[in-house]
Every structure is written in C-alpha cells, then in structure tokens.
Amino acid sequence: MNSRDTFADRLENAAKARQALLERARAKDRSNDPEFIARQETRAAAARAREEREIERRNTKRAEQEAARAKAIAEREAEKAAQAALEAQRANRSLREQIEMLAAQKATRDARYAARKARKK
Numbered sequence: 353m354n355s356r357d358t359f360a361d362r363l364e365n366a367a368k369a370r371q372a373l374l375e376r377a378r379a380k381d382r383s384n385d386p387e388f389i390a391r392q393e394t395r396a397a398a399a400r401a402r403e404e405r406e407i408e409r410r411n412t413k414r415a416e417q418e419a420a421r422a423k424a425i426a427e428r429e430a431e432k433a434a435q436a437a438l439e440a441q442r443a444n445r446s447l448r449e450q451i452e453m454l455a456a457q458k459a460t461r462d463a464r465y466a467a468r469k470a471r472k473k
Contacts, residue, residue: 357365382388
C-alpha cells in the first residue's frame with residue numbers, strides 16, 4: 353500500500369476485490385451451464401426411474417406373497433375337505449359295519465329262536 357492511499361481508496365479497492373470475487377464465483381456457478389442442467393435432469397430422471405422400478409419390484413413381491421398365501425390357504429382348505437370326506441367315509445363304513453353286525457346278531461337270535469321252536473315240536 354502506498355502511504356498516499358486514502359480511506360476512500362482502500363474502500364474502493366475492497367469493493368473491486370469483492371466484485372472480482374463475485375464475478376469469479378458467478379463464472380464457476382454451474383446453474384447457468386446447459387451441460388450441467390442436462391446432467392442434473394438426466395440424474396433426476398434416472399432417480400425417478402430407479403424409484404419406479406423399486407416400487408414395481410415391491411408391488412410384484414407383495415402380489416407374489418399374496419398369491420402364495422392364497423395358495424397355501426386353498427391347499428389347507430382342500431386338505432381339510434379331504435380329511436372331512438375321509439372321516440365321513442369312515443363314519444359310513446362304521447355305520448355299515450354296525451348295521452351288518454346288528455343284522456348278524458338278529459340272524460343269530462332268529463336262528464336260536466327257530467331252533468328252540470323246532471325242539472319244542
């Protein structure tokens with residue numbers, strides 16, 4: 353600095369330095385650069401596409417889980433129905449066997465009765 357510099361000169365120099373810094377910062381500012389804007393838009397589009405794919409993946413996975421759950425429920429219901437049919441068959445067979453046993457017992461009783469009648473004659 354020169355000893356003849358006045359306060360006004362120093363203020364003017366400081367203002368010029370600030371203006372130079374501001375111009376350098378503006379020159380480095382990429383928000384006005386078309387390539388920078390294009391890259392930013394490309395990145396934003398890629399991020400949106402990535403997010404959409406992730407949502408689609410989640411929806412697909414959820415649908416697969418629901419389908420698997422529905423299939424498992426249907427299989428369980430079919431198994432219950434088969435078990436109920438088997439139980440019904442067993443009950444019918446048991447009922448048939450009881451009827452046959454009662455018929456055999458009646459036939460045996462009738463045969464004894466007929467034999468007793470035949471002896472009395």
